[in-house]
Amino acid sequence: MSATLTKTGFTQDAFDAFMSTRNEPAWLSDLRRDSWSRFTEMAMPSSRDEEWMRTDIRLFKLDKYSLAADAVEVSLPQALLATGVELGGRGVSIDSRSVESQLSEKWSSRGVLFGSLDTMLVEHGDLLRPYLERHLVSPSYDKIAALNAACWSGGNLLFVPKGVRVDEPLHSLSVMSDGGTDLGKTLVVLEEGAEATLLSETASSEPDGGGLHCGSIELIVERGARLRYVNLQNWGSGVWHFAHQMAHVGANANLQWTIGALGSRLAKVNQHVALIGQDAEAQVNGVMFTQGKQHLCYNTYQHHQAEYCQSDLLYKAALQDQSRTVWRGMIKVDEGAQRTNAYQRNDNLMLSTTARADSIPGLEIEADDVRCTHGSTSGRVDDHQLFYAMTRGYTRKEAVRMIVSGFFQQVFDRITIESVREALGEAIGRRVRDIEE
């Protein structure tokens, strides 16, 4: 994996050159080639597809980006989530290339693996093979999923063996150079009874940097395990961000998954949580703030496949300028998933009259003994609240920030990691300007 690639673009020649640089087991090469053939056969999604009706990517030119560019040196942006946190390990990558990886001996000696996925595969291929072959994110789903499955590089791995409880958060920072490409893949596996917290963030080397992120995240939380996973998307304002994210939560296991979506020019993310064992629980938190002409589209899917499971999703978004969010949520309950308790809610705070939020909750229930509810609200800042705050001595800007902060408090209260609450709160506070009439 040390050879330098000179081919660019997503062509057969570039893929062949990419494969020739990989020092990987044959089974993985076969998976990549199979996904590549799917990629070449499938068309790019278009607005004729139901899922893409509200997300226009006609200005996105895939051939502007490289399959794997040469290594570049950039100044690293500040890691927001790691501030003031005692970490058990950390990793940094630039354009999908690992540049730093460390794990406390305390955890490595207990069998925990943390670092670049492609590096780990060289040493632990047999251990990781079954998880990669499960294809939580199916390469057949669409052209974007196929591209990542065929061409992912770098990436993050966290593997926690049975019964090991990692009580120090682990942190990964994925950085993209201006005009770069990130094809990262994250794989998290918590074996039975394990526990861990992973703070993962993405950022561009320049705040207005462009580029392509085509990524995937696969979380496997086995019986009785507990995972807290935070994913902060803070790409530059010119980045096209496409991602498929999937979690499998086993019996009696618990997943708390928090997403912060602040950056990128356009984001299209599919976040899918499958509760596959009895009494599994998932809490999904989403914090979104958009500005300028940003377009962030998040499709969430809570899939109840087993009895007595609980899922609770709350996405909150604040929008200013001419930005737009699209949230499509679905709770799917299989026929055998009796005694399901599922909830989903999306709230949108409009800070300008030219912003737009599309909120589309949905239920598909095949069982007959369940409790499934959903809700959605969209509204503007209450003028009376603003007036009252200003009568108490706040400037208009302070008052708006306080009201926006209060709007997000409900979701912040659910996030149990202080550094994450603070990082999201400060990042949003810096972005809020004023209410545009």
Add this chain to the structure above:
Amino acid sequence: MSDFVAVANCSEVADPGSMLVEVDDRLVVLIHAAGHYYALDDVCTHDGGPLSDGPVNATEGTIACPRHGAKFDVKSGAAVTMPATKATVAHEVKVEGEQVFVRLSNA
């Protein structure tokens, strides 16, 4: 105010008809109706549908969204039928010789 940008030859757009063009990283539908050229943002303000896929009615001076039939005035971008209620952005157009130019509005 941005500059005029050459986007098409006159012969490339039938009358009545339309053509999708990119102007400075923006999608614009160039419309040819009753001998005149017009340019609008290629987005229906109802649900974001692409107007460039919809029919042009030269008599009415409208272009319709292919999804739900909302119509927009080709000259001003105003929404003239439901379900759209807000105007889409109209841009300035000029013809010089055989070339059509568009200048983006600041909106």
